[in-house]
Amino acid sequence: MTQAPTPTEDTVRRLARSLLRDGGKGGGADSAAAPDVRPVAEGDAPATWWVGTRHVLRLAPDREASACRRRELRLRDLVRPHVPVAVPSAVAHGEWAPGLLCTLDTRLPGGTAEEHRVSAVGEADLAGLLTGLREVPVRQAEALGVPRVPPRSLESLRRTAGEAAERLAAADEFDPGRLGRLTAPAAVQLATQPGTAVLVHHALGGGHLVVSAEGRVRGVLGWDAAVVGDPAEDIAGLALAVGAPAAVRAATLAGYGARPCLRGLWLARCDALTLLAEVLTGGSTAPPLLARTRLRRAWEPIMLERVTDLRGGDETS
Secondary structure: OOOOOOOOHHHHHHHHHHHHHHHOOOOHHHHOOOOOEEEOOOOOOOOEEEEOOOEEEEEOOOHHHHHHHHHHHHHHHHHHHHOOOEOOOEEEEEEEEOOEEEEEEEOOOOEEOOOOOOOHHHHHHHHHHHHHHHHOOHHHHHHOOOOEOOOOOHHHHHHHHHHHHHHHHHOOOOOHHHHHHOOHHHHHHOOOOOOOOEEEOOOOOHHHEEEOOOOOEEEEOOHHHOEEEOOHHHHHHHHHHHOHHHHHHHHHHOOOOHHHHHHHHHHHHHHHHHHHHHHHOOOOOOOHHHHHHHHHHHOOOOOHHHHOOHHHOOOOO
């Protein structure tokens, strides 16, 4: 595989200027001869850059990512009419290196869910997002190349999380007895039901939720990871991003019942335990503070756990 070149500020500025000219939508400072560019995050080879105040330039690092980004451009157009929040629009796209895609998107105003707390009205925005994703025609999404993925085994996750909980207990980070609520029979009861696959964003982390200072969810980024599969994965993502109670309330407003809500909750809790254990043992480069924050959010108590008995079945989809 050919090594991708390292993007520099000068090359990114030239590329942004060319894309703004080709897109014909620059306007103001962003269409100046030398637009202001800066990396969104620090790194040896930044792949995402701010361009002026109104655009974002993303550079695919390899051909696989390029294929995902091309699919994402079409998927966003399919999703946009179904969801009540903003989805980025592409101003222009091209290649920044041979075979490697770059896209210049509109910048959605607002912060992230890591910066602003989602309000009660924002939870309704999230409910609208989940509802809209369920309404996207699955066949059309798959026709664009969105992959269908099987649901994860909650029993397998339970075992992995149990090992992680023991390591965290040794580091005085977690009480492994709390995981005992997820018994082997409960993992079976929380299995997905046939015919429930929907379009799943699959990356609803705090950094992909655009949130206003007032707590409204104004937009969603990061559609290149989308799959057709288990809707509980997006509930889990929200639990890690905004907390378990808010995630479950949003999912309930979207029409999901106890089974997918509790399944999403336990997916999030198992993932959070595993991540923090990997961080503490050097198996992950995620910031420790972020890993601990996600663990705290996922393990926030919810009323649904106390009032739901799945032994008699569940009407949810």
